[in-house]
Amino acid sequence: MKVPFAFTTRPEIKGNFGVVATTHWIASSTAMGVLERGGNAFDAAVTAAFVLHMVEPHLNGAGGDLPALMWSAKKQKIEVLCGQGPAPEKASIAHFRSLGLDLIPGSGLLAPCVPGAVDGWLLMLRDYGTIDIADALAPAIHYAEYGAPLVPRVIDTISTVQKLFQDEWKTSGALWLDASGNLPKPYALFRQPGLAATYRKLVAAGAGNREQRIEAARKSWREGFVAEAIDKYVAGTEAMDASGKRHRGVLSGNDMAKWQAHIEAPLTYDYQDWTVAKCGAWSQGPAFLQQLAILKHFDLSAMDPAGPDFVHTLVEASKLAFADREAWYGDPNHVDVPMAALLSDTYNAARARLITDKASLELRPGDPMGKAAKLTSIKAGESGGVGVGEPTVGRLAGSDGKVTARGAASGDTCHIDVIDKWGNMVSATPSGGWLQSSPLIPELGFCLGTRAQMFWLEDGLPNSLVPGKRPRTTLSPSMALRDGKPALAFGTPGGDQQDQWSPQMFLKVVHHGMNLQEAIDSPAWHSEHFPSSFYPRAAKPGHLGLEGRFSKETIEALKARGHKVEVGGDWSEGRLTACGTTETPEGTLLTAGANPRGMQGYAVGR
Numbered sequence: 001m002k003v004p005f006a007f008t009t010r011p012e013i014k015g016n017f018g019v020v021a022t023t024h025w026i027a028s029s030t031a032m033g034v035l036e037r038g039g040n041a042f043d044a045a046v047t048a049a050f051v052l053h054m055v056e057p058h059l060n061g062a063g064g065d066l067p068a069l070m071w072s073a074k075k076q077k078i079e080v081l082c083g084q085g086p087a088p089e090k091a092s093i094a095h096f097r098s099l100g101l102d103l104i105p106g107s108g109l110l111a112p113c114v115p116g117a118v119d120g121w122l123l124m125l126r127d128y129g130t131i132d133i134a135d136a137l138a139p140a141i142h143y144a145e146y147g148a149p150l151v152p153r154v155i156d157t158i159s160t161v162q163k164l165f166q167d168e169w170k171t172s173g174a175l176w177l178d179a180s181g182n183l184p185k186p187y188a189l190f191r192q193p194g195l196a197a198t199y200r201k202l203v204a205a206g207a208g209n210r211e212q213r214i215e216a217a218r219k220s221w222r223e224g225f226v227a228e229a230i231d232k233y234v235a236g237t238e239a240m241d242a243s244g245k246r247h248r249g250v251l252s253g254n255d256m257a258k259w260q261a262h263i264e265a266p267l268t269y270d271y272q273d274w275t276v277a278k279c280g281a282w283s284q285g286p287a288f289l290q291q292l293a294i295l296k297h298f299d300l301s302a303m304d305p306a307g308p309d310f311v312h313t314l315v316e317a318s319k320l321a322f323a324d325r326e327a328w329y330g331d332p333n334h335v336d337v338p339m340a341a342l343l344s345d346t347y348n349a350a351r352a353r354l355i356t357d358k359a360s361l362e363l364r365p366g367d368p369m370g371k372a373a374k375l376t377s378i379k380a381g382e383s384g385g386v387g388v389g390e391p392t393v394g395r396l397a398g399s400d401g402k403v404t405a406r407g408a409a410s411g412d413t414c415h416i417d418v419i420d421k422w423g424n425m426v427s428a429t430p431s432g433g434w435l436q437s438s439p440l441i442p443e444l445g446f447c448l449g450t451r452a453q454m455f456w457l458e459d460g461l462p463n464s465l466v467p468g469k470r471p472r473t474t475l476s477p478s479m480a481l482r483d484g485k486p487a488l489a490f491g492t493p494g495g496d497q498q499d500q501w502s503p504q505m506f507l508k509v510v511h512h513g514m515n516l517q518e519a520i521d522s523p524a525w526h527s528e529h530f531p532s533s534f535y536p537r538a539a540k541p542g543h544l545g546l547e548g549r550f551s552k553e554t555i556e557a558l559k560a561r562g563h564k565v566e567v568g569g570d571w572s573e574g575r576l577t578a579c580g581t582t583e584t585p586e587g588t589l590l591t592a593g594a595n596p597r598g599m600q601g602y603a604v605g606r
Contacts, residue, residue, distance in 0.1 A: 008518055008521045009521055010593070011517065012517040012518070013593065015606040016588065016589060017605070017606050018035035018036075018041075018419065018605055018606070019417075019418070019579045019590045019591065020044060020048070021417045022052070022416045022577060023056065023059070023575055023577060023600055024052060024055045024600045024601065025600065025602040026051060026055045027048040027052050027055060027416065028594070028603065029604060030047055030048050030051045031047060031418055033139075040129065040422060041424035042426060044426075046125045047137075047139055047140075049066075049428065050137055052416075052430065053446070054192065054195070055148045055151075057154060058412070058434055059412045059431065061435065061446050061449070062446040063432065063433030063447055063449050064115060064432030064433030064449045065085065065117055065432040065449060065451055066117040066429075067082060067083065067279045067283055067475045068426060068429070069266060069279070069426070069428075070124070071426075073422045073423040078479055078486075079264070079265070079266070080279050081123065082263070082282075082470075083120020083261045084282060084475070085114025085115055086331075086467075086468050086469055087465060087471065088113070088250045088255040089468065091452060092467055093458070093465050095250065097457060101457065102457055103378065103453070103457060103536060104452050104465070104535065105241040105247075105535060106536070107241050107438060107450055107535075108239045109239045109241070109247060109439070109448070110241060110247050110452070111241070111437075111438075111449075112251045112438065112452065113470075113471060114256055114259045115448060116259070116261055119261045120261035122221070123218070123261045124426075127263075133202070133213050133217055137199045137202065137203055141196050141199050141200060144193065144196035146189070150187065151187070152186040152187075153598065154184075154435075155183055155186050157434075157436055158436075161436045165181075168239070168240040170439075172439050172440040175194070175445075176435060192445055193445070195445035196445070198444050198446070205217045206219075222256050222257055226444060227256040227257060230253060230444070231256075232443075233441045234252070242535055249448075266278060266280070266479075267281075267339065268289075271292045271510070274480050274487070275484070276288065276292060276506070277479045277480065277481070279476065279477070281329045281462075282329075282330070282331045282472060283475060284322075284498070284533070285476040286329065286342065287321040287322055287324070287325045287499045288321075288502060288503055290321035291314070291321045291503050292503070294321065294348050295313065295317050295352075298352070303511075306522065306554060307554055308554045312357075312558060312561055312563070313355065315359070315525065315563070316355040317355065318503070318529075319363075320351050320364060322496070322530040323365040325530070326376075328365070328462055330463045330464075331471075331472070334468075350366070359542055359558075360529075360542075361542045362541070363529070375461075377458065378458055412434075412495070413429060413430070413495070413498075414430050415427075415429050415477070415492055415576075417489040417490060419489065423588070427477040427479045427489035429492075429493070429498070430475075432449030432450065432451055433447055434447075434449075437449055453471075454473065454533045455469075455471050472533070474495045474496055474498055476491065477491040478502050480506070485581075487582075488506075488509075488578065488579075489578065490506070490516075490576065490580075491577065492574055492576040492577070494526075495533060495534060496532060496534075497573075500525075501524055501576055502576065504519075504524055505576050508522060516580055516592065519576075519593070520595050523550050524573035525545060526545050526573060527544055529543055542563060544558060545565075545567075545568055545572075546566070547567075547569070547573045548569055548570040575598060577592075579591070
């Protein structure tokens with residue numbers, strides 16, 4: 001059933017040469033420029049990614065993380081690029097407990113994992129791209145040296161940690177504040193000379209052919225000047241963090257030297273004539289697939305996508321899938337995740353029968369192997385502080401105004417989708433290493449991420465902290481085939497909300513015939529029913545955040561079903577972008593759409 005959406009903020013982009021959609025207009029334009037000069041989708045994604053370090057520094061950085069899904073026209077398959085670094089060798093439960101901690105702080109130097117984004121992007125460039133590293137990093141170096149306009153949300157974010165930068169993280173204050181401690185001006189051209197110098201050193205790291213020069217840069221990152229500077233800074237610095245105390249970190253140069261980004265197979269699920277691909281159980285991505293496996297038992301096409309039946313059914317399915325995330329997901333290299341059972345028809349038919357006309361107020365993980373689930377005994381949200389995590393209550397990064405006594409502020413994420421004229425596709429969700437994550441390392445011009453805050457400091461859980469283990473990241477790009485052919489690359493920032501907002505968009509395309517821009521613009525929601533992945537790991541059982549554009553009748557009907565409704569702004573939920581392909585009698589039509597919320601995301605193409 002086609003449900004026309006009365007208003008879209010922009011047209012869906014259409015063409016046959018190439019399309020790009022990212023969370024910032026400069027990154028989208030940069031990527032499109034790479035396609036125009038003959039580069040492929042992988043070249044374009046890498047180039048845009050380094051630019052995002054400059055234009056969305058509150059949402060990602062060089063010290064962050066990267067998962068990506070890639071469809072190679074040459075290989076004719078979807079692959080996962082894992083740029084999610086593991087916990088350091090000295091990051092043990094015993095060490096954190098010895099510091100008097102029951103949760104890993106969400107900011108400072110205790111929470112960094114091995115920074116994986118740069119190594120991951122360079123691996124993509126080496127093995128799937130065509131351009132030289134100098135060309136890929138040239139736009140980022142240009143903006144770092146000559147300045148990029150800081151959108152107001154960057155200034156908002158800096159304001160929440162202004163006192164922290166002045167009093168504690170003075171290396172960060174030296175970059176992000178002026179000599180008097182004042183904030184930058186919105187849209188002023190902001191330079192990052194330290195970051196430019198680091199990228200120039202990576203470009204100049206080695207000689208030889210294209211692949212050799214890229215590999216030399218990767219080695220300089222993992223074993224050379226970058227690893228040496230990180231090792232020296234972390235070992236010699238005690239930094240204030242969200243616990244309210246100063247701590248020395250545990251990440252070392254040896255940790256960086258032992259790890260490399262790598263390629264692995266995706267998890268997939270067949271839904272009608274679509275096949276959806278996600279990263280493995282070291283991410284929350286399988287929760288998307290579990291929702292599809294539950295929702296196949298409902299007639300979603302007969303439901304109004306802005307009505308109470310559709311919203312209620314999806315919310316309840318998400319609660320069940322995310323309960324299983326809490327109980328069963330973790331790095332498959334360290335724990336046995338019963339994924340085949342979690343995605344089985346028998347198991348999800350039983351899960352679907354748990355959905356009634358009333359909102360569940362319980363966290364209900366299943367028993368896919370006939371074994372009882374084990375959840376943490378740590379009382380989430382009671383550790384005494386608010387850390388740096390991706391935003392709750394559906395707010396866009398920097399807009400929630402939350403400030404704590406320790407100066408912690410919310411961060412968020414970026415997203416990149418690209419399809420080129422040869423049919424290559426990329427969906428990537430880089431994040432971490434936000435300007436508010438940890439103190440800036442002056443020799444490098446960037447700071448480290450805080451992904452380790454997602455581990456539990458309790459033995460025996462799938463996501464318990466173990467040295468060398470990947471945290472169960474929230475970062476979750478999406479890709480889909482239709483009738484076995486590549487059809488959709490999409491995703492969103494938003495932490496735990498990523499695999500709530502992305503399924504909503506996808507299901508509106510599948511069941512209601514919306515185009516990409518209509519599905520992105522349509523009213524959205526999110527739940528905080530389950531424990532947050534971010535410090536201090538709080539949950540709000542029964543919570544349902546709705547955009548204000550839902551009708552009064554829908555809002556009241558959801559309240560009557562027992563949902564604890566919180567109505568936000570009219571445009572407060574999600575930052576989705578998407579690129580797609582459609583086969584027509586005239587040939588392949590490329591399409592794209594991007595989120596208008598926050599006034600940053602743009603789709604381009606021709």
